[in-house]
Amino acid sequence: MVLGLGNPLMADEGIGVHLIERLAPCAEQWPDVDFIDAGTGGMSVLYLIEGRQQALFIDCAFMGQEPGTIRRFTPDEVRSTKVLAHQSLHDADLLRILSLAEELGQCPERVVIFGIEPQVVEPRQGLSAVLLEQTEHYLAEILSELTA
Amino acid sequence: MAKTVNVNVHHVTRVEGHGNIVVNATDGQIEKVEWQVPEAPRFFEAMVRGRSYEDIQTIVSRICGICSITHSLASTKAVENAMGITVSEQADKVRILMHYSEQLQSHVLHVGYLVSPDLFGLPSVVPLAAKAPEVVMAVIRLHRLANEWSDLIAGRTTHPVTLKPGGMTKFPTEKELRQLQERLKNSVADLKAVAEAVLSVADKIPDFTRETEYVSLKQDNPPTYTFYHGDITSTDYDGTVAINDWKTVANEYVSDQSTAKWTKWHRSSYAVGALARYNNNAELLSPLAKDVAQMLGLTKGNCNPYMNNVAQIVECVHVVETSIGMIDELLTTGLKPETVKVSPKAGKASGCVEAPRGILFHEYEFDRKGNCVGADICIPTNQNHASIQDDFEKLVPEILDEGEDAIRLKMEMLVRSYDPCISCSTHMLDVQFVR
Numbered sequence: 066m067v068l069g070l071g072n073p074l075m076a077d078e079g080i081g082v083h084l085i086e087r088l089a090p091c092a093e094q095w096p097d098v099d100f101i102d103a104g105t106g107g108m109s110v111l112y113l114i115e116g117r118q119q120a121l122f123i124d125c126a127f128m129g130q131e132p133g134t135i136r137r138f139t140p141d142e143v144r145s146t147k148v149l150a151h152q153s154l155h156d157a158d159l160l161r162i163l164s165l166a167e168e169l170g171q172c173p174e175r176v177v178i179f180g181i182e183p184q185v186v187e188p189r190q191g192l193s194a195v196l197l198e199q200t201e202h203y204l205a206e207i208l209s210e211l212t213a
Numbered sequence: 214m215a216k217t218v219n220v221n222v223h224h225v226t227r228v229e230g231h232g233n234i235v236v237n238a239t240d241g242q243i244e245k246v247e248w249q250v251p252e253a254p255r256f257f258e259a260m261v262r263g264r265s266y267e268d269i270q271t272i273v274s275r276i277c278g279i280c281s282i283t284h285s286l287a288s289t290k291a292v293e294n295a296m297g298i299t300v301s302e303q304a305d306k307v308r309i310l311m312h313y314s315e316q317l318q319s320h321v322l323h324v325g326y327l328v329s330p331d332l333f334g335l336p337s338v339v340p341l342a343a344k345a346p347e348v349v350m351a352v353i354r355l356h357r358l359a360n361e362w363s364d365l366i367a368g369r370t371t372h373p374v375t376l377k378p379g380g381m382t383k384f385p386t387e388k389e390l391r392q393l394q395e396r397l398k399n400s401v402a403d404l405k406a407v408a409e410a411v412l413s414v415a416d417k418i419p420d421f422t423r424e425t426e427y428v429s430l431k432q433d434n435p436p437t438y439t440f441y442h443g444d445i446t447s448t449d450y451d452g453t454v455a456i457n458d459w460k461t462v463a464n465e466y467v468s469d470q471s472t473a474k475w476t477k478w479h480r481s482s483y484a485v486g487a488l489a490r491y492n493n494n495a496e497l498l499s500p501l502a503k504d505v506a507q508m509l510g511l512t513k514g515n516c517n518p519y520m521n522n523v524a525q526i527v528e529c530v531h532v533v534e535t536s537i538g539m540i541d542e543l544l545t546t547g548l549k550p551e552t553v554k555v556s557p558k559a560g561k562a563s564g565c566v567e568a569p570r571g572i573l574f575h576e577y578e579f580d581r582k583g584n585c586v587g588a589d590i591c592i593p594t595n596q597n598h599a600s601i602q603d604d605f606e607k608l609v610p611e612i613l614d615e616g617e618d619a620i621r622l623k624m625e626m627l628v629r630s631y632d633p634c635i636s637c638s639t640h641m642l643d644v645q646f647v648r
Contacts, residue, residue, distance in 0.1 A: 108326060112357035161339055168342035
């Protein structure tokens with residue numbers, strides 16, 4: 066499964082959802098893969114990944130990189146530095162949700178995250194030009210992961 | 214022991230939005246005990262002005278990502294009341310079914326993910342998975358059921374698209390209703406498991422009582438444990454107040470320590486939510502919900518705010534059991550297609566439903582073209598702020614010698630027990646590479 070996370074009303078924060086919209090037309094080429102707009106569902110990820118063999122997440126991530134950078138990583142390659150993490154249902158932290166799923170034996174065998182460094186996170190619709198220009202590159206990276 | 218205490222919790226965790234707790238005491242003298250709400254106002258009442266009656270529920274649904282169905286229903290009812298629009302019996306039942314899905318979803322999320330760590334003595338639900346995995350799995354299954362129940366009836370998990378003034382744009386099929394009913398029946402075991410888990414740690418629920426006025430809906434015809442129909446009542450008031458007169462109940466006022474308005478009726482404050490509904494309507498619960506209330510030691514007249522979360526579990530059982538029966542009724546009569554045609558007209562009225570966290574009022578005025586010329590919304594969390602403050606003022610002197618950590622925890626737990634829903638935010642990742 067490929068899950069796009071984010072809030073399209075917060076500019077680049079919605080990159081995961083934008084990319085899922087672009088990937089959805091590819092669904093026929095990938096009959097074994099579900100492309101899911103998980104939005105800001107937070108804890109819903111817990112049941113969305115249940116019983117899946119592989120999960121690929123796409124999300125906006127502050128990684129200290131140049132805006133627009135896409136990085137592929139696995140949960141064990143990073144640690145969350147999110148200050149408000151797990152304080153409320155509005156502020157869920159994907160990495161903690163994945164460790165909760167792991168604890169429960171519900172985590173897919175293979176989990177890959179594509180983090181995309183935002184240029185702008187503020188209340189507005191649409192991606193920044195930096196991310197928009199690289200959309201095809203992001204899609205190619207993600208689709209190549211599916212063939213790996 | 215010198216009781217000098219300084220507690221300053223800047224943004225209580227595991228609640229929706231931002232609230233602060235401040236306690237200062239020197240040598241046993243309490244100088245300051247405050248529940249502060251520093252959230253910025255969001256001006257939804259201004260946003261809907263000039264908008265068509267058809268757009269109102271779509272806009273105000275966005276007030277909350279957790280109780281979006283509730284806001285949609287309250288506003289739709291207000292529109293219908295203002296324009297004299299009636300709704301068919303089947304649409305009415307399906308709306309209630311939709312509303313119940315949100316009650317289950319919100320209560321399960323709150324008790325399962327946010328409150329349970331307190332009861333098990335853990336910082337969050339993550340370590341709880343190691344301590345009580347079966348319970349966390351039951352919570353996740355219930356969460357999934359509630360979300361997919363909303364998907365079916367409301368068209369989406371959050372922000373319903375099947376609701377419109379005068380009725381519904383889409384009804385579930387009979388096959389879908391049968392499937393839902395089967396899943397609801399199967400969920401009873403998970404609900405019992407959650408109730409038993411709470412029973413196993415019931416001694417962790419603080420023993421605190423403050424005589425409180427509890428305000429909720431009350432429906433006499435037919436007598437119902439209501440979330441949707443009825444008028445306003447309170448434990449201090451024998452009769453009921455019509456929905457259009459809600460301002461004589463809420464009596465909103467401005468408090469210096471809060472950006473949110475506060476409310477009061479017969480006392481300095483009143484409380485709303487599951488415990489308020491229970492205290493006004495307990496005898497009307499479904500049979501299994503009554504059993505669970507008894508098992509968990511909840512009795513009518515309970516004035517321990519921490520027991521609101523127990524009442525939420527009782528209500529989860531009630532909405533599931535009641536929905537199983539409602540689906541039988543819908544399947545017996547059969548769902549018939551209906552076309553809804555509404556002619557807008559000038560009018561002003563209110564709509565009221567029970568949000569998971571308490572009674573919710575929406576009021577709108579429309580011109581003859583159906584455009585909104587005024588709005589007033591009073592949410593349940595606003596109505597609980599003064600009650601939280603009153604609880605703090607009674608609680609802190611009682612626990613002043615327990616130490617700052619215990620005081621802080623009990624005060625945070627108290628805020629969480631009200632299930633406050635103060636605002637919304639975003640969800641991005643924030644990471645540092647370690648490999």
